[in-house]
Structure formats: structure tokens, C-alpha cells
Amino acid sequence: MRKHPILRALPFFRPLIKNNERLEKEHEKLNQKFQRLKTAAAERDTRLQALESSVAELRSASEAVQNNHDHSVAAPATPDADENAPFAEVAVSPHSFEKPRFEKFPYAGPFPWLDRDDADAQIKARLAAGTIGEYEAEQFRCWKEKGYIILEGAIEPEVLDEVWTAYERAIADGVVKIDPEKAGPDDPWPGRAQDPHMKVPAICRVMRHPKLLHWVQLLMEHEAAPFQTITSHKGSQQKEHSDSIHMTTYPLGYLTASWVAFEDIHPDSGPLVYYPGSHLLPYVFSKDVGIQEDEYRESGFKGYYEKYEPRIQELLKENGMEPHYFHAKKGDVLFWHANLIHGGSTRRDLKHSRRALVNHYFVKGAVCYHDFSASNPKEFSSTCLLKQET
Ligand SMILES: O=C(O)CCC(=O)C(=O)O
Numbered sequence: 158m159r160k161h162p163i164l165r166a167l168p169f170f171r172p173l174i175k176n177n178e179r180l181e182k183e184h185e186k187l188n189q190k191f192q193r194l195k196t197a198a199a200e201r202d203t204r205l206q207a208l209e210s211s212v213a214e215l216r217s218a219s220e221a222v223q224n225n226h227d228h229s230v231a232a233p234a235t236p237d238a239d240e241n242a243p244f245a246e247v248a249v250s251p252h253s254f255e256k257p258r259f260e261k262f263p264y265a266g267p268f269p270w271l272d273r274d275d276a277d278a279q280i281k282a283r284l285a286a287g288t289i290g291e292y293e294a295e296q297f298r299c300w301k302e303k304g305y306i307i308l309e310g311a312i313e314p315e316v317l318d319e320v321w322t323a324y325e326r327a328i329a330d331g332v333v334k335i336d337p338e339k340a341g342p343d344d345p346w347p348g349r350a351q352d353p354h355m356k357v358p359a360i361c362r363v364m365r366h367p368k369l370l371h372w373v374q375l376l377m378e379h380e381a382a383p384f385q386t387i388t389s390h391k392g393s394q395q396k397e398h399s400d401s402i403h404m405t406t407y408p409l410g411y412l413t414a415s416w417v418a419f420e421d422i423h424p425d426s427g428p429l430v431y432y433p434g435s436h437l438l439p440y441v442f443s444k445d446v447g448i449q450e451d452e453y454r455e456s457g458f459k460g461y462y463e464k465y466e467p468r469i470q471e472l473l474k475e476n477g478m479e480p481h482y483f484h485a486k487k488g489d490v491l492f493w494h495a496n497l498i499h500g501g502s503t504r505r506d507l508k509h510s511r512r513a514l515v516n517h518y519f520v521k522g523a524v525c526y527h528d529f530s531a532s533n534p535k536e537f538s539s540t541c542l543l544k545q546e547t
Pocket residue numbers: 387392393394395400414428429430499500501502515540541
């Protein structure tokens with residue numbers, strides 16, 4: 158029987174069919190390789206973009222540092238070498254005490270000019286001489302009498318947005334790690350970060366903002382030494398305190414902090430609470446409430462909660478101090494005095510965020526230590542109980 162012509166032709170087609178199969182396999186392999194290369198290229202692009210934005214942040218942070226003498230605000234007097242030298246009336250070396258505590262230092266000035274008895278006369282004299290205007294004079298009077306000042310709209314909204322975006326990115330990338338610090342099961346916001354400026358250079362644009370450094374210089378008459386930052390998405394609900402037990406200076410009073418609102422602050426979000434005039438109450442140090450020199454080393458914050466915080470509550474009551482709440486608008490800044498009593502008020506509604514940055518500044522030439530833990534602030538740079546080792 159004769160074979161069908163197709164069947165007769167089959168031996169000729171077989172190598173062609175095989176070849177085609179081989180080509181198809183190769184094509185498939187090449188396609189897979191192409192897809193892999195495409196993914197790798199996309200990943201490289203993303204990494205490149207992240208690197209570029211880090212470079213941009215670093216550049217703007219370094220510009221901010223260089224532009225501290227911004228022309229939009231009267232530049233603080235350029236300090237010469239002497240202005241950064243120790244200025245206490247009774248010299249004490251920063252390393253004099255292995256365990257520095259307030260009672261070991263001499264009681265010596267100079268105290269900051271607005272803490273002195275002649276502050277009013279000084280303000281008048283400066284006004285008359287034309288070295289300050291009515292706005293500054295009013296702020297100085299507020300500082301002297303109430304222990305705080307508010308700078309409305311001091312930080313540009315676009316700067317705040319860029320800085321916060323950089324901060325969020327650092328959290329997403331795992332560069333900044335934060336605990337949830339949940340105030341309740343429905344608390345949607347992450348906790349606070351201490352010293353985020355060390356990891357997110359963009360934060361220096363606010364910490365070292367020319368206007369903020371300018372006001373530290375005006376209030377303290379010494380160049381600012383920006384020291385520590387805290388960022389938060391939400392209210393801290395931190396009990397009332399004066400920062401001088403956490404960050405102490407010799408001579409006394411050369412610490413200040415600025416609280417910067419990154420959004421309009423809702424009254425139910427647990428705004429910053431402060432007590433106008435409380436800076437004039439006596440400073441309360443560890444020894445005053447019976448906290449021993451080694452107490453922090455041995456039992457962490459126990460003594461702080463059990464001895465210091467209750468004493469502050471008593472002091473507020475005894476002196477009829479009234480709470481005020483910082484219902485800030487985005488970009489507003491509140492500076493507080495080294496001894497102004499403040500804290501984080503109750504978060505009445507956990508859904509409200511309270512995005513903010515706190516900057517703490519010492520001044521150059523002051524000795525800085527940490528009265529509560531009797532240590533150097535570099536060894537223990539924490540403040541406001543971010544390290545709750547108890
Ligand atoms: O933001 C707050 O609620 C309080 C912050 C505070 O006390 C501080 O940083 O010194």
C-alpha cells in the first residue's frame with residue numbers, strides 16, 4: 158500500500174520541527190532573561206532615586222547649616238572664639254565631677270539676662286537704643302514673666318512637608334526604628350523617635366532653622382548648641398516636668414527647647430501643656446526630692462516617677478499654676494524656658510495625630526550634665542523618658 162504523501166514527506170520535516178522546538182525553547186529562555194534584567198534595572202532605578210534624594214537631603218541640611226546667618230532675619234552676632242569659651246563667673250571644668258549633680262556646682266552666674274532683676278530696664282534700654290523693636294520687646298517681656306514665647310508661622314510649610322516626608326521614608330526604610338507606644342488598642346499612630354536628626358539629615362533644616370537659632374541667641378545671649386531632638390506623630394501624655402532635671406547646665410538656665418508644629422494641632426490630640434510663670438518657681442533637682450546619686454543606675458526611672466513627678470504636681474497646686482495648651486497652627490513654634498513646667502496633655506481622641514518636632518538647645522560655653530542620672534549628657538542623652546529602663 159502506498160504511503161500518503163504527507164507521511165512520505167515526514168522524514169524531511171522532522172528535523173525542521175525539532176529545530177523549531179529548540180528555537181522556541183531558546184526564545185522562552187531569552188524572554189525570561191529579559192524579564193530578570195528588566196526587574197534588576199527597575200530595582201537599580203529605585204535605589205538610585207533613594208540615593209539621589211539622600212544626597213539632596215544632605216545637601217540641603219548642609220546648606221541650612223551654612224545659611225544660619227540667613228538675611229531674612231537679623232543675623233546673630235558672629236561669635237568669635239571667646240564667645241564659645243566657658244563663661245561662668247566661677248570656673249568649673251566640664252570634667253570636674255565623675256557624677257555631676259546640681260548640688261556639686263557653685264551657685265554662680267551669670268544667669269541669663271532675662272532671668273536677672275534688671276531685665277525690664279534692659280529691655281527698655283535696648284528699645285530706646287533701637288537695637289530691638291517692639292515685637293522683640295514684647296517677646297522678651299513674655300519670656301521674663303511667663304517663661305515662653307510663641308513664633309507664629311516661623312517655619313515654612315514646604316520645609317515642614319519635605320522634612321516630614323524624609324522622616325516617614327526613613328521609618329519605611331527601617332533607618333529610624335520606633336516602638337508603637339500604643340496608648341490604647343485603637344491607637345493608630347507610631348511612637349516617638351529620639352534624636353532622629355542623627356539619621357535623617359533633613360531634620361537639621363528645622364533644628365538649625367535660622368529663625369530658631371536666632372531666637373536662642375536673643376534669649377540666651379550665647380550661640381546655640383543644638384543638642385537633642387524628638388519627633389512624634391502623636392501626643393506624648395508625658396507628666397509635667399521641667400527639662401532641667403533631664404538636661405542641666407552650669408551656670409543654670411542655659412537650656413531652651415523649641416516645639417515645632419508640623420500640622421494644625423487639634424485640641425483633642427493631647428496638645429503640649431505648659432504653666433505660664435512656673436519657670437519662676439524654684440528649680441527642683443534630684444537631691445531636693447531625695448533621689449540618690451546612684452539611684453538611676455540601680456533602679457532606672459523609679460525615683461523619677463515616685464519622687465520627682467509627684468513633687469511637681471504638688472508645686473503646681475501649691476502655687477495655683479494654670480495650664481495652657483499649645484493649640485498651634487502648622488509652622489508655629491513655642492520656645493520654653495529651662496525651668497518652665499510642661500508636659501503632654503491627655504489624648505482625648507486617639508484618632509487625632511499631633512505631628513511635631515522638639516529641639517533642645519544648650520549654649521556654647523555652658524557645662525552640660527544630667528542631674529537625674531548624675532552623668533554626662535553624652536553618656537545619657539535621653540530626656541523625657543524615652544529610655545524607660547525600669
Ligand atoms: O511633646 C510633648 O508632649 C512634651 C515634650 C517634652 O516635654 C520635651 O521634649 O521636653
